[in-house]
Amino acid sequence: MVDIYDFYDKMDRNKIMLSFKGDITSELLTSILQIMESKLDNLQEEPKVKKKVYNVLVECLQNLYHHMDEVSFSDDSNEVVSRSAIFMIGKVDNEYSIITGNYILTSNVENLKVKLDRINEMTKEELKEYYKEILNNDTFSEKGGGGLGMIDIARKSGQKLNYNFMVADDKYSFFSLNIKISN
């Protein structure tokens, strides 16, 4: 049997306000964002912090949404299997954590890692310039935004992108991202 108390205890100790595991749909994100907005209002969070948390949350969750199709595949019985994602939002003292986890193709790990490391090496000013460069690049028109999301997360959180990759099987890796926002 699943030890629900174990889940409860871990979430409680990490001060998790909200967590979800499953398929990421547009409707789900609408609901989650509404819930988080009212939680932030209830905490009477400073407008400045509230906006930062909300903005970073939107980018993190929409990243998950845009990469869901990358991990859909047909199994032996030709049934489409979609690997779900997980996210958690917690608050310890005055610091918010937005933690996401999702499967990506192992063949895409290196590219993503290079991108994240490049962002992490940049100063605030360099990030601003890089953001404008990518924004103004005419070849960029895809749904997700060609890495603009990660640059925006780094700019708004003002912290390094804390990430990890774990090989899951012969084809997929599990990518996790932990973003902290403090006031």
Next chain:
Amino acid sequence: METLLIEGSPKTPTIKFDWDKGFLEIKGRSIPENSIEFYKPLVDWLDKYSGKPQKVTDVNIHLEYFNTSSSKCILDVFKKLESIHKGGSSEVVINWHYEEDDEDMLEAGEDYQAIINIPFKMVLSEG
């Protein structure tokens, strides 16, 4: 030419593009997963407007939140306005509204200001 009116939703802003007044407003939040679809009617309207613009075009961007998916579409709107402005048929001014403690929104306006050749006014809104 008709006024473009789009009612806002939890993820999309209210749009009012009034041809008679040369008054264009984007207000609210713009956080749809796929923004291209939402912004297409705005770009199409501006294409028509560019053929018969008012002497002065007063653009008001009053956003509470916008995501990176919207940021490129907003730039496309500004690029249309830039070509109208450059063509000399209308004097375009962009009023970028931000709230007092929202430095990120002010900075976002400055990012656009650096890319687009139209007079930008940063307008501080009362909470």
